[in-house]
Each structure stands twice: as structure tokens, then as C-alpha cells.
Amino acid sequence: DVKVTQSSRYLVKRTGEKVFLECVQDMDHENMFWYRQDPGLGLRLIYFSYDVKMKEKGDIPEGYSVSREKKERFSLILESASTNQTSMYLCASSRLGPNTDTQYFGPGTRLTVL
């Protein structure tokens, strides 16, 4: 079974702190994604990566950066956390192949910024 893990299920940080969210997948997937999910807005793509050291901005990259030094690991960084970044963060991965392959999701990290 594909497994996508995220470093924390719940996280509480203070405004201005640097926050790291880690995501690891074990299926050798090329594509990895970071979304945030807010009520009524669905999932919005922050960044995605289709190869090591490659990254592409999604719909809402402002205030975030990412790092992909190894194929299995994709990190989301909040350089200076703000209260409007309180949200559920979901990581996902998929094969780089035909558009038939689904994404596999991690369990999510619920981040609260005080």
C-alpha cells in the first residue's frame, strides 16, 4: 500500500515563528504536492514538485516555500507564520505518468498559529 506520512497531526505555533511541515512517501512517486484546506474553499494548491530540487508554484504560494532534496521527502516552510495561515495542510504524491493515476494523501496537519 502507498503510504504518505506527515510529521505532525496537530501543531501550534506563534506568530513570526518559522514552521516546517514534513511529508514522506514510500512509493517512489515523482510528483509531490502541498495543499491547504479551508472550509468552503476546498483544497488549494500551494506548491508542487515533479522531481528532486524542482518546484512549481500553485495557486497560493505567498508566504510559503518548499524544499525537495530527496525524492521521497517534500517539506513546506512557513518563513514567518501568521494567523491567516491557520489551516489544515495536506500533502499528496502521485506517479509522473498518464493522467490516470490518482494522488495519495497523507493524514493532514492541522496548524494553529496564535
Add this chain to the structure above:
Amino acid sequence: AQKITQTQPGMFVQEKEAVTLDCTYDTSDQSYGLFWYKQPSSGEMIFLIYQGSYDEQNATEGRYSLNFQKARKSANLVISASQLGDSAMYFCAMREGQRNYGQNFVFGPGTRLSVLP
């Protein structure tokens, strides 16, 4: 412009009845995939069913079927014989893009389904 539209923010259905969740999409690609995911209150996203743009038959997976109408650009999810455990958020998503560049998924806003006993 929104690429995935789900016009039903919330739906109710009686247990054991069938329910249809609507999804329309917008793309200029010829090759794309359409997916439905379920998200229970626990938060994990569960893949339910997939339909390819070139598939001529509607996809089915157990109690889930996808009513694919390509000309109308709709991909509605049909759940037959609803169960209490079907109560969840349901997301329609589309995958498009070029294989050797990177492919993106676009999600709709979701429909919250509540199954009544």
C-alpha cells in the same frame, strides 16, 4: 475561472437510497482524468473512483459509479444504497497536464453529504 464546479454545498439522503453528487469541469486538454475523493470527519482523503477522458464506459467501483457526460463536461458521482458511513465531504478533482513536465490536480469546493437514518 474555476475549473471544477460542485454546485451542491450540502446534500441529505435517506439511508439505503441513491444519491447523485454533481461535478462539472472545464479544460481544453484532450487527455485528462477525473477523480472523486471522500473525506470523513477524521480528515483523511480517500480515493473513490476514476474516469479517463478517453474511457467510453462509465466507471464503477462497488456502490460508486461515475456518470460521465463528456460533451456536457460533467462527471457526477452516484452512490447507491447509501449507508451512514457515507456521511462525509466529497471532492471532485481533475488531473491534466503533460506527462514529462508535471501534472496538476484541481479540486472542486466539495459537497457535504449527510446520510439520515
